[in-house]
Structure formats: C-alpha cells, structure tokens
Amino acid sequence: MSISSLPRERLxxxxxxxxLFMENIDSNVISTSLPAIALDLGTSPIILKIGVTSYLLALAIFLPASGWIADRFGPKNVFRIAIGVFVVGSLICASATSLPHFVFGRVVQGAAGALMSPVARLLLVRSIDKQSLVDAMAWVSIPALLGPVLGPPLGGFITTYATWHWIFLINVPVGVFGIFMVTRYVPVIEAEKRDPLDLPGLILSGFAVAGLAFGLSVAGFDILPVPLIATLVAGGAISAVLFAVHSRKIEAPALDFSLLRLPTFRASIIGGSLFRIGIGALPFLLPLLMQLGFGLSPFQSGLVTFSAAIGAILMKVAAAYFLRRFGFRKLLTINALIGGFFVAICGLFQPGMSFAFIIAVLVIGGFFRSLQFTSINVLAYAEVEQRQMGRATTLAAVAQQVSLSAGIAVGAFIVETTVKRGGGGAISAEDFPLAFLIVGLATASSFIFFWLLPKDAGEQLSRKTPPQ
Incomplete structure (x- = not known):
C-alpha cells in the first residue's frame, strides 16, 4: 500500500x-548531554542549563499566539514553517561555538515548538471527522509521552558513541521529510472566521504563561535563585488575573476562557491539568530515583524508565475499543483513579527490588496514563464549534504546558523538603515515596471533574456500544 492510498484519518x-516526535525528543534529549556540550563551548554544565530554560521560556511566550497565527496564515502553512524554523534552530545549535550562540538556537527552537503542538491538533480537528478523532489523537499523544522518557537515554547514547552535535543534526532529515509530507499530503484548511488580533491580551497572556510555566519548570532545578523563581511565578499569576479582567471586555481574547462553559472542554482542561501533574512529575522523579537511589547511570536509568513508553505504544491499539465499550465519563473517572494509583505505587521502589516488578508497574501504568491522555485530548473538542477550534487548541496547549511544569515543581519541592527534614544529606531512595504519593493523589483527584460529566459526554466521538 502506497502512502497516498492511506485514508486521511490515518495519514x-x-x-x-x-x-511532534522530533520536537518532543529534542526538548528532552539535551539533559544528559550538557557536560559534553559545556566542555566544547568552554562553559560549565550548570551555566549551560540556560539552554534548557531559554527553550522553555520561548515555548511559553509564543504559545498563546499560536491559535491566532494559525487562523491568520492557515494551519498548513504555519505547521510547515514551524518545522522549517525548528530545523534552522537545530542547525544553529549544532554549529554553536559559544554560549550565546547556543542559547539563540534554543530560543529559535522553542518559538517553533510553541506553534507545532497546538497547530498540529488544529490540523487534525479541522481535517478529520470527529468519529475518527480518537485514533488520530492516540497517534499524536504518543510523542508527548515518549519524549520525556526516550530523550535522556537517546541523548546519552548519541553523546557517548558519536558527538553531541548529532542530537540536533538528526532533526535536519526528519524535518525536511516532514515539510515534504505536509506539503504533499496535508490539505489547505481555512478558518471560518478570522478573529482580530488581541495584542494587549497576547502580551498579558504571554507574561502569564511564561511566568507560570517557565517559573514552575525551573523550580525543580538548581538554575535560578529561589527569589527570582518566586518573582516569575508571582508575576505570571498577576498577569493571569489582569488578562482575565481584560478578556471579559472583548469578543475574541487571545485565550478564550468562555470555552470552559462547555462541560466536556472544562473537564478536559481542569481534570486534565490535575491528571498531568503526575505525567509531568514522573519523568523528573523516576530518573532521579534510579540514579541517586539505585546508583544507575543516566543511560541505564533511561532504559528502565523507557518501559513506561512501551505501555503508551500498546495503548494505541486499545483506546478506541475502551471508549466504545465504556464511554468517556466512565472510562475517564475510573482510569483517573487507576492512573493515580500507578503513579503513587512508584514510591514503593527500593534498591534490591526486582526490576521485573518495577518494569511491570511502569509498563502497565504507562498504558493507563496514555489512555487517559488520549481520551482527554479527544474529549476537549466534543462540543467545540469549528470556528472556535483555533482558540480551543491554544488554550488546551497552554493548560498542558502549565500543568506539566507544575508536576515538575511539585515533585521537586516535596523531595527537597523531605531531604531537608532528614538532615539535608545526600538524596536517597527514602526521600521519594512521599513525592510519588502526593503527585499520585493529585492525579487521582481529577476523577471528580470527569465524574461530574453528563453520562452521554462525547458519545458522538466514542461511538459507544452497549455491553454484550
């Protein structure tokens, strides 16, 4: 079967x-390669962490504008250009000879990444019938779940057996292929209505998302002073309040919170944000536990945590069946509790424990978390009209970024607090159970918002069939 003969809902x-796999891998692959990059650039790994933070900052600043840009210039054009800009940013990073040179490349990558994810969803929800959206979103969800667990071991492998430059150079053929595929096979889709530019709203929402998402992201690392992080988060919160006041005065704000009046969108955003706290915390907590608690190398710990991705891949073939069998409300409610349980149970991992048990927990947990992630992403658009899709995908992307960053911040704060209470010594395996328990409870608490959904929520998407 040729590529062109594949139906649109699969292609x-x-x-x-x-x-998206290219973007998600690249945003996570750099962590294990920092020492090698720092050595070449004549700086220290600690200072080079600005390369991580600059990417996150650019991502946060440009996210709120993604919906308007896609509606103004067309999602196909924007997605294609975003891939091209990401490749350019990768080439800048690969050719970097100084810290400012490298940071500039990461900023370019972050700006492109901010457009890729929400515009990709917009392409799908405007091109594919809602009844086929479950399978489509299952494919799109996998890169977001694989990136955090596959990135670090891949970065370690490339740096060990080649050079760190290939972390970025590998994006060139992938990006060129992606641009060709988008040009050849993605249809041109125009917005039914182009909203006017809300410049004050974009500025306020940009400050809000940058302060909250970026501030929470770096809170888990020893990169910036605590007072500066607190200032960033507080500034983001104040900007969010100012934006909320501003958004009530105009018809088409940069972030349209009026969409939260839709029960399915509200459950997806609020319940989904709580659930993603666990998804955000796990890629941060598990490698630390494996390396500091079990004494594994970064590459070895990456191989262990990668088992969660196996469950995510297995989910791809099961998501549509489970949703047809149980429907969104029942599935999301029960699965939120199951997902929270498999996050919390990671707190039982101790040195000497069977790796077969650890991997089994991660595989099964990865399956259920991925199932929830896919279902939430689909449910968000059940009641959204076509003319609102650009604003809906933007708000969903912003909520996702902030909640994932919150997961990192919560996990890091609890581990750090536990270490200080224990005398402030080296981090050990005993410092992690409380963190896993709390983020697991936060993840499970999302069941409330799904339980409040109407019984027939998203029925036209799940094509639910009665029990046999």
Whole structure:
C-alpha cells in the first residue's frame, strides 16, 4: 500500500506524529548531554542549563499566539514553517561555538515548538471527522509521552558513541521529510472566521504563561535563585488575573476562557491539568530515583524508565475499543483513579527490588496514563464549534504546558523538603515515596471533574456500544 492510498484519518496523524516526535525528543534529549556540550563551548554544565530554560521560556511566550497565527496564515502553512524554523534552530545549535550562540538556537527552537503542538491538533480537528478523532489523537499523544522518557537515554547514547552535535543534526532529515509530507499530503484548511488580533491580551497572556510555566519548570532545578523563581511565578499569576479582567471586555481574547462553559472542554482542561501533574512529575522523579537511589547511570536509568513508553505504544491499539465499550465519563473517572494509583505505587521502589516488578508497574501504568491522555485530548473538542477550534487548541496547549511544569515543581519541592527534614544529606531512595504519593493523589483527584460529566459526554466521538 502506497502512502497516498492511506485514508486521511490515518495519514495525517502519522505525519503530525513524526514532526511532534522530533520536537518532543529534542526538548528532552539535551539533559544528559550538557557536560559534553559545556566542555566544547568552554562553559560549565550548570551555566549551560540556560539552554534548557531559554527553550522553555520561548515555548511559553509564543504559545498563546499560536491559535491566532494559525487562523491568520492557515494551519498548513504555519505547521510547515514551524518545522522549517525548528530545523534552522537545530542547525544553529549544532554549529554553536559559544554560549550565546547556543542559547539563540534554543530560543529559535522553542518559538517553533510553541506553534507545532497546538497547530498540529488544529490540523487534525479541522481535517478529520470527529468519529475518527480518537485514533488520530492516540497517534499524536504518543510523542508527548515518549519524549520525556526516550530523550535522556537517546541523548546519552548519541553523546557517548558519536558527538553531541548529532542530537540536533538528526532533526535536519526528519524535518525536511516532514515539510515534504505536509506539503504533499496535508490539505489547505481555512478558518471560518478570522478573529482580530488581541495584542494587549497576547502580551498579558504571554507574561502569564511564561511566568507560570517557565517559573514552575525551573523550580525543580538548581538554575535560578529561589527569589527570582518566586518573582516569575508571582508575576505570571498577576498577569493571569489582569488578562482575565481584560478578556471579559472583548469578543475574541487571545485565550478564550468562555470555552470552559462547555462541560466536556472544562473537564478536559481542569481534570486534565490535575491528571498531568503526575505525567509531568514522573519523568523528573523516576530518573532521579534510579540514579541517586539505585546508583544507575543516566543511560541505564533511561532504559528502565523507557518501559513506561512501551505501555503508551500498546495503548494505541486499545483506546478506541475502551471508549466504545465504556464511554468517556466512565472510562475517564475510573482510569483517573487507576492512573493515580500507578503513579503513587512508584514510591514503593527500593534498591534490591526486582526490576521485573518495577518494569511491570511502569509498563502497565504507562498504558493507563496514555489512555487517559488520549481520551482527554479527544474529549476537549466534543462540543467545540469549528470556528472556535483555533482558540480551543491554544488554550488546551497552554493548560498542558502549565500543568506539566507544575508536576515538575511539585515533585521537586516535596523531595527537597523531605531531604531537608532528614538532615539535608545526600538524596536517597527514602526521600521519594512521599513525592510519588502526593503527585499520585493529585492525579487521582481529577476523577471528580470527569465524574461530574453528563453520562452521554462525547458519545458522538466514542461511538459507544452497549455491553454484550
């Protein structure tokens, strides 16, 4: 079967998933390669962490504008250009000879990444029938779940057996292929209505998302002073309040919170944000536990945590079946509790424990977390009208970024607090159970928002069938 003969509901998700996989891998692959990059650039790994933070900052600043840009210039054009800009940013990073040179490349990558994820979803929800959206979103969800667990071991492998430059150079052929596929197979989709530019709203929401998402992201690392992080988060919160006041005065704000009046969108955003706290915390907590608690190398710990991705891949073939069998309300409610349980149970991992048990927990947990992630992403658009899709994908992307960053911050704060209470010595395996328990409870608490959904929520998407 040729590529062109594939139906649109299969071809488009594959094209989008390839591009998003490149972006998600690249945003996570750098962590294990910092020492090698720092050595070449004549700086220290600690200072070079600005390369991580500059990417996150650019990502946060440009996210709120993604919906308006896509509606103004067309999602196909924007997605294609975003891939190209990401490749350019990768080439800048690979050719870097100084810290400012490298940071500039990361900023370019972050700006492109801010457009890729929400615009990719917009392409799908405007191109694919809602009844086929479950399978499509399952493909798109996999890169977001694989990136945090596959990135670190891949970065370690490339740096060990090649050079760190290939972390970025590998994006060139992938990006060129992606641009070709988008040009050849993605249809041109125009917005039914182009909203006017809300410049004050974009500025306020940009400050809000940058302060909250960036501030919470770096709170888990020894990168910036605590007072500066607190200032960033507080500034982001104040900007968010000012934006909320501003958004009530105009018809088409940069972030349209009026969409939260829709029960399915509200459950997806609020319940989904709580659930993603666990998803955000796990890629941060598990490698630390494996390395500091079990004494594994970064590459070895990456191989262990990668087992969660196996569950995510297995989910791809099961998501549509579970939703047809149980429907969104029942599935999301029960699965929120199951997902929270498999996050919390990671707190039982101790040195000497069977790795077979650890991997089994991660595989099964990865399956259920991925199932929830996919279902939430689909449910968000059940009641959204086509003319609102650009604003809906933007708000969903912002909520996702902030909640994932919150997961990192919560996990890091609890571990640090536990260490200080224990006398402030070296971090050990005993410092992690409380963190896993709390983020697991936060994840499980999302069940409330799904339980409050109407019984027939998203029925037209799940094509629910009665029990046999």
């Amino acid at each position: 488009l998700p594959l094209i989008v998933a390839v591009a």
